[in-house]
Amino acid sequence: MTAHAAPRPMTARPGGPLRGTAAVPGDKSVSHRALILGALAVGETRITGLLEGQDVLDTAAAMRAFGATVTRHGDGAWTVHGVGPGGFAEPDRVIDCGNSGTGVRLIMGAMATTPIAATFTGDASLNRRPMGRVTEPLKRFGAQVFGRSGGRLPLTVIGAADPVPLRYALPVPSAQVKSALLLAGLNAPGQTVVIEATPTRDHTERMLAGFGATVDFEDLPEGRAIILTGRPELVPQTVAVPRDPSSAAFPVCTALMVPGSEVLVPGVSRNPTRDGLYRTLLEMGADIAFENPRSEGGEPVADLRVRHTDTLRGVRVPEDRAASMIDEYPILAALAAFAEGVTEMPGVGELRVKESDRIDAMARGLEACGVRIDETPDSLTVHGCGPDGVAGGATVASRLDHRIAMSFLCLGLAARAPVTVDDAGPIATSFPAFAGLMTGLGAALREDAI
Ligand code: S3P
Numbered sequence: 378m379t380a381h382a383a384p385r386p387m388t389a390r391p392g393g394p395l396r397g398t399a400a401v402p403g404d405k406s407v408s409h410r411a412l413i414l415g416a417l418a419v420g421e422t423r424i425t426g427l428l429e430g431q432d433v434l435d436t437a438a439a440m441r442a443f444g445a446t447v448t449r450h451g452d453g454a455w456t457v458h459g460v461g462p463g464g465f466a467e468p469d470r471v472i473d474c475g476n477s478g479t480g481v482r483l484i485m486g487a488m489a490t491t492p493i494a495a496t497f498t499g500d501a502s503l504n505r506r507p508m509g510r511v512t513e514p515l516k517r518f519g520a521q522v523f524g525r526s527g528g529r530l531p532l533t534v535i536g537a538a539d540p541v542p543l544r545y546a547l548p549v550p551s552a553q554v555k556s557a558l559l560l561a562g563l564n565a566p567g568q569t570v571v572i573e574a575t576p577t578r579d580h581t582e583r584m585l586a587g588f589g590a591t592v593d594f595e596d597l598p599e600g601r602a603i604i605l606t607g608r609p610e611l612v613p614q615t616v617a618v619p620r621d622p623s624s625a626a627f628p629v630c631t632a633l634m635v636p637g638s639e640v641l642v643p644g645v646s647r648n649p650t651r652d653g654l655y656r657t658l659l660e661m662g663a664d665i666a667f668e669n670p671r672s673e674g675g676e677p678v679a680d681l682r683v684r685h686t687d688t689l690r691g692v693r694v695p696e697d698r699a700a701s702m703i704d705e706y707p708i709l710a711a712l713a714a715f716a717e718g719v720t721e722m723p724g725v726g727e728l729r730v731k732e733s734d735r736i737d738a739m740a741r742g743l744e745a746c747g748v749r750i751d752e753t754p755d756s757l758t759v760h761g762c763g764p765d766g767v768a769g770g771a772t773v774a775s776r777l778d779h780r781i782a783m784s785f786l787c788l789g790l791a792a793r794a795p796v797t798v799d800d801a802g803p804i805a806t807s808f809p810a811f812a813g814l815m816t817g818l819g820a821a822l823r824e825d826a827i
Contacts (some may be wrong), residue, residue, distance in 0.1 A: 382743060387782075387801035387812065389789030390821040391769070394637030394685070397818045399628040403428040403453060403618035405653035405807050406580050409436050409479050409689040410556070411616040413487050414588050415457030416445035417464075417563060418611035424455045426618035426674075432477035432806045439484050439604050442468035443495075453618070462608060463564040467493035471531070474499045476732060476777065476806045479553055481514055481530065482511045486557025489520040490540035490564035499529040502732050502777035511557045513547050518561050531667070542607060545572070546599055549727065550700045552577035552650075553591040555603070559585065559592075564821060565607045574600035577700045578650040582676050587614055617674035619646035623704045623755040624808045626654055627783050628685045630712040634731030635661050638685040640818060647677040653694075654709060655681075661689045662718060689716040691761045696724030703727060706757070710739045714760035715791060726755030732803070733776035742785050745771035746792060770794030779803040783811055 382571045402706055403426040413436065414420030427433065429452075435445045438457070444466035446458035460466070464487050472495055474481035481497050488495055498504065507526025516522060518540045524532025542565040547554055555571050559581055560571075562569025582603055586592045591606040596632075623646045632638035647655075647667065658665060664686045666680040691713060694702075702709070713720035728735040736757050747768030749760035769792025775782035782798045789796025801824065803810045812822045 379428065382802055384800035385802045385824060386797055386799055387786060387822060387824050388795050388797040389786040390795040391790060391792055392821040393819055395635055395640055395818040395820060396638065397634050398641045398643065399814055399818060401620045401624040401628065401642060401645070402430065402808060402810065404621040405430065405432060405623065406578055407618045408433045408550070409483055410580050410584050411595055411618060412436050412440050412447065412457060412585055413440070413483055413560065414442040414611065415613065416443065416447070416459045417462050417487065418459040418588055418613045420459065420613040421459045422457045422459065422613040423615045424457070424618065426453045426805070427455050428618065428621065428806045429453065430805060430809055431475055432480055435473065435475040435477055436480040436484065437821065439472045439474065439480065442470060442472060443488065450794050455554040459611070459613065462611060463491050465491045465493060468495050470505065471496045474503060474778055475801060476500050476502055478503060478506055482508070482553040482557045482562060485515065485534055486509055486560040489515040489534055489536050489561045490518050492538040494533060494535045496531060499655055500777060504530045507730055510549060510551060510554050511623060513821050514543060514554070514558055515561055517543050517545070518565055542567040542569045544570040547573045550575040550577050552581070556581040559603065559605050562605045563590070565610065567607055569605045569607060570602050572600045572602045575697065576601065576650055580647065580648070586770035587675050592713040606733055619673050619676045619678045621645045622646050622651050622655070625681060626705045626708045627645060627787055627808070628815065629665070629681060630708045631787040631790055631815070631820070632683045633658070633686055633689065633712060634715050634787065636685050640683050642681040642683070644654065644673065644678050647679050650701055653698040654705035656694060656698065657694050657702065657709065661693045662686055663689060691716045691718030691720040693721040699724050699727070704780060707735055707739050707780045708787060710743065710757060710759050711784045711788040713759035713761055714743055714746070714767045714788065717763040720759045720761060721756070723756040725757060731778070733781055735778065735781065738774070738776050738778060738781045739784070742773035742781070743772060746788060746796060767792045768794060769796045772797040772799060773799045775803060777803050779806045779808065783808065786822060
């Protein structure tokens, strides 16, 4: 739902150590996919641990608009009665995906091979983001798309009446594009093949197989081919959503910034397509233990125990790691400000088309907090302040971007002077309990200005 709420400034003040257990919410990517695949399976899918952030609630509302019965039974416990591949009904209203690129792109894919029309919109952030990366290949299935210049929302998709399967090499490493095309392939005859040169998060492939679709893989010279056999019977599942490693990154990195901290984050997904930040933190010298490794809901999970580390070293993050930590660069940039030496983050041009231009948002905010930054069109370099610490004492624009807001609030908890973000409202899209969870660990966060 597109919010027009008044901005809600929030201030983080430096204070004592963070201690305790941080039960972060369910994984956002898995939550969207559980609702959408549940809506495409005939019968009742049960979901536990669903993220009840606004992004996912918007996807739930969209699935209802396409004819699925989606019911909340209690904290994170939901059921979805789906309609089968090709069974979506034509919505009688505009589908508003709010702030969520994942929501809108996956849903466009899921309906693009069914002969119905749907009009999609979002908030000011989403309506600026590129949709051509999804709509262009969807047209090759036979869908028609009518939208604004530059392939931006609002736009209308008329699904293909007689879809043809697609073979497509992803021009950008994007799990959203890959997933949209695989979901479209569900109602195309024959095999839909998506080839990715760089591995991106694989929740869709895992979950499609879990729902009974045939998904094969083949290593080709140009990358890995994901081969979906169309028109499967999707069998309803019980999906236990693991906790989100992208949300866990905030208490984990804050514990690394604030001296004396020790935090346990239980049940976090350790999916290897999502763990780039954690590999990077270990290279920086962080003290993180991955306890009690196990499998939950088809995903590897572990309990993360993190202790503040006196000396974190700046590192060069390998370019080929970017896709596995794409949402974690803002909080890594904030943490890098406390390290000794330089942290280089090359090959991250995709950050410019997220909920905000995250290279620019982090660069301007860090500079305002007294940190030296170098940036290019596709890289960000942070000059760590080392033992001098980070000055802080600034008000930073969150730009309708939850991860920018949370990153600067975390930084403010460890800086020499408080940091205010001009609007903490967007945090509700992915981590509604952020402020409560962090204050429960001992953080000084308050809703208002410095
Ligand atoms: C997501 C994929 C990533 C990520 C986003 C969630 C997904 O986007 O940034 O937060 O659930 O598929 P891209 O596909 O644009 O890389």
